[in-house]
Amino acid sequence: MRKVILQLAVSLDGYIEGPNGEYDWCLTDQDYGMSEFFKHIDSVFYGRKSYELTLSMGEPEMPGFPRLTEYVFSTTLQKVKPGAILITGDIEAVIKRIKQEPGKDIWLFGGAKLTASLLNLGLVDEISLAVHPIILGGGKPLFSNISQRISLTLTDTKTYSSGLVALTYTLA
Amino acid sequence: MRKVILQLAVSLDGYIEGPNGEYDWCLTDQDYGMSEFFKHIDSVFYGRKSYELTLSMGEPEMPGFPRLTEYVFSTTLQKVKPGAILITGDIEAVIKRIKQEPGKDIWLFGGAKLTASLLNLGLVDEISLAVHPIILGGGKPLFSNISQRISLTLTDTKTYSSGLVALTYTLA
Numbered sequence: 001m002r003k004v005i006l007q008l009a010v011s012l013d014g015y016i017e018g019p020n021g022e023y024d025w026c027l028t029d030q031d032y033g034m035s036e037f038f039k040h041i042d043s044v045f046y047g048r049k050s051y052e053l054t055l056s057m058g059e060p061e062m063p064g065f066p067r068l069t070e071y072v073f074s075t076t077l078q079k080v081k082p083g084a085i086l087i088t089g090d091i092e093a094v095i096k097r098i099k100q101e102p103g104k105d106i107w108l109f110g111g112a113k114l115t116a117s118l119l120n121l122g123l124v125d126e127i128s129l130a131v132h133p134i135i136l137g138g139g140k141p142l143f144s145n146i147s148q149r150i151s152l153t154l155t156d157t158k159t160y161s162s163g164l165v166a167l168t169y170t171l172a
Numbered sequence: 173m174r175k176v177i178l179q180l181a182v183s184l185d186g187y188i189e190g191p192n193g194e195y196d197w198c199l200t201d202q203d204y205g206m207s208e209f210f211k212h213i214d215s216v217f218y219g220r221k222s223y224e225l226t227l228s229m230g231e232p233e234m235p236g237f238p239r240l241t242e243y244v245f246s247t248t249l250q251k252v253k254p255g256a257i258l259i260t261g262d263i264e265a266v267i268k269r270i271k272q273e274p275g276k277d278i279w280l281f282g283g284a285k286l287t288a289s290l291l292n293l294g295l296v297d298e299i300s301l302a303v304h305p306i307i308l309g310g311g312k313p314l315f316s317n318i319s320q321r322i323s324l325t326l327t328d329t330k331t332y333s334s335g336l337v338a339l340t341y342t343l344a
Contacts, residue, residue, distance in 0.1 A: 012301075012324060012341070013315035014186040025321070119307070129184075133326050133341060135291070137318035143185040146309035149197070152184060154305050154335035163326035167337060169184070169305060 003105040003125035004045070004095070006115060007037060008142060010129050015139035016110065025134050027162050032130055038066045042104035045095075047114035048074035054109075055081065068107070071098070073114050095123050116145040126170050127152065133163035175277040175297035176217070176267070178287060179209060180314060182301050187311035188282065197306050199334050204302055210238045214276035217267075219286035220246035226281075227253065240279070243270070245286050267295050288317040298342050299324065305335035 008016055009026045017023055051072045070084040073091060080086045087094050118124050152169035159165050180188055181198045189195055223244045242256040245263060252258045259266050290296050324341035331337050
């Protein structure tokens with residue numbers, strides 16, 4: 001079955017964006033395992049805000065960035081760009097179906113609301129965080145509105161010369 | 173000069189206590205580098221709540237736990253237990269003086285308010301977090317009320333078989 005993988009950059013204090021939406025603190029001097037990660041995925045899950053953010057940013061310039069099937073989860077959007085798939089209904093049923101379909105793994109890109117929904121529904125299989133050597137002091141937290149404890153199993157750690165530490169966990 | 177070291181257990185979502193003050197999730201099956209850490213410190217900084225918590229818990233049963241000079245930072249307490257030192261005034265001046273005194277390093281034990289004050293004043297020299305393989309979903313966050321970005325330099329990572337990852341940073 002396809003895995004849903006939450007893969008994101010976070011500050012040491014757990015923010016995915018600074019107080020004004022900044023992500024200038026995200027290290028881009030190295031690949032940080034992303035091209036290897038991209039080999040294993042062919043789809044991405046976005047919440048509305050994350051989708052709109054990526055729309056405004058244009059095509060990503062990351063090396064090895066694959067052509068992804070984009071699923072946009074929103075209760076307010078009426079349509080999405082050509083090729084993308086809008087999910088408005090019962091997300092649990094839809095995601096369970098998508099996970100059963102043939103294909104590679106799925107990148108859960110965020111944001112926080114979609115991430116919380118999927119974590120609370122037990123639909124996330126793996127969490128891989130690029131912990132950056134910075135305290136932002138505010139912004140958008142990665143984890144919010146999680147309804148219960150979630151036990152994790154550490155499966156990998158990688159330490160980079162820049163001070164970034166990549167931590168990978170599976171969920172029970 | 174003596175270093176002030178923030179040394180604490182945190183969940184992956186950055187809490188030092190669960191929603192009801194729980195710390196039953198803190199792993200105690202291994203030493204996790206604490207006896208080595210204890211060799212380097214002879215003093216501890218507490219905020220009022222952390223001090224009262226340790227009072228209620230009695231003497232710690234950790235192996236190698238040293239006899240520490242206890243500094244309690246509070247604007248409301250009138251006295252502390254015999255041997256402990258109550259700090260009520262200008263904490264910046266007091267801490268700068270203590271750091272100049274002869275002695276080993278100082279454990280900044282918390283809580284969040286004292287930690288924020290010291291981080292905002294640039295008085296913390298090292299942060300060492302025992303990142304536990306759990307998402308708590310709520311509780312007391314380690315970092316709050318930090319007034320600005322703080323750049324960190326990663327100096328050490330240790331991965332344990334239980335999935336605990338110890339991350340150590342110095343502050344500029």
